[in-house]
Amino acid sequence: MSRIAARFAALKKEGRGALVTFLTGFDPDRATSLEILQGLPAAGADVIEIGVPFTDPMADGPSIQKAxxxxxxxxxxxxxxxxxxxxxxxxxxxxxxxLMGYYNPILVYGVARFCADAAAVGVDGLIIVDVPPEEADEIEPHTSANGLDLIRLIAPTTDEARLPRVLGATTGFIYYVAITGITGTRSADYASLAPAIAALKRHTDLPVAIGFGIRSPEQAAIAAVTADGAVVGTALVDTLAATLDAEGRATAETVPAVLGKVSSLAQAVRTARRAAA
Structure with missing residues (x-):
């Protein structure tokens, strides 16, 4: 069983959803990024997404672009x-x-070599936002051969005709995009999430994590009750950015601020179902 499958299975047994955190690698520098990364599990992150910086991040809003x-x-x-x-x-x-990012850095690295190297260092899955299932023939054999989950985004606009194709090419978990548009620009419509997730669950047994537009512990709790997990990215990136000095360098507040935000989100996610019962 993969680490992703094992983690979601363990959380299901515990009766709670997952907190999936996103931060961009090397933001604001390598040492600080590594220190935050190393602190995430103890702070309460159940799954860690690391953004691979790219010069043309078309799915990302201003905060993650700056990161x-x-x-x-x-x-x-x-x-x-x-x-x-x-x-x-x-x-x-x-x-x-x-790892979450775009196809160009993988293509330049070499698709087969990247997938083999990623698996060798302990990566469990990839989210490649600009490679739809219809165009993934170059990478799917290599992710499969190396035991990497290829996690797909499903949007509110994904229709019933296309859904089986997307789900059939997805492993690990499903990333449900709660808003139409780019990351971090507005909050999700939480009233519409429950029926949307229920409809999606009729087509798949994979865990579903809700992302895009989740910024607060309260919103993360709703997502963790509605689905199998909440993905929080822009709120963490903004927390990090607020601690930087005028030149964009880390300060003494950077690491504790980010990990403190993760802890508050984790607490909300871990108690959400009990509070809703």
């Missing part, structure tokens, strides 16, 4: 992100790690 630019300025590369995961795995063996 990507900070990461690139700090020297982030695909190889550098893999090395970050390698160091993380030296002390943390159980928490699933998912």
């Amino acid at each position: 990507g630019l900070r990461g690139l300025k700090a020297g982030a590369t695909a190889r550098g992100i893999l090395d970050l995961v390698r160091e993380f795995r030296a002390t943390e063996k159980d928490t699933p790690v998912v």
Whole structure:
């Protein structure tokens, strides 16, 4: 069983949803990024997404775009992100790690080599936002051969005709995009989430995590009750950015602020179903 499947199965047995955290690799620098990464499991992150910085992040809003630019300025590369995961795995063996980003850095690295190297350092899954199932023939054989989950985004606009194709190409968990548009620009319509997730669950046994538009502990709790997990990214990126100095460098507040935000989100997610009962 993969780390992702094992983690969601364990959480289901516990009767709670997952907190999935997103931060951009090398933001604002490699050392700070690694320190935050190493602190995430103890702070309450159940699954960790690491953004691979890219110059044209078309699905991301201003906050994550700026985080990507900070990461690139700090020297982030695909190889550098893999090395970050390698160091993380030296002390943390159980928490699933998912790389989220775009196809171009993988293509430049070499698809087969990237998938093999990612698996070797302890990556568990990939979210490649600009590769739909219909165009994934170049990468799917390599993710499968290396035991990497290929996690798909499903949007409110994904219709019944296309849904089986997307679900059939998905492993690990489903990332349900709660809003139409880019990350971090508005909050989800929580009244519409329950019927949307219920409809999706009729087609799949995979866990569903809700992302895009979740910023507060209260919103994360709703998502964790409605589905199998909540994905929080922009709120963590904004928390990090608010601690930086005028030159965009980390300060003494950066790491504790981010991990403190994760702890508050985790507390809400872990008690959400009990509170809703």
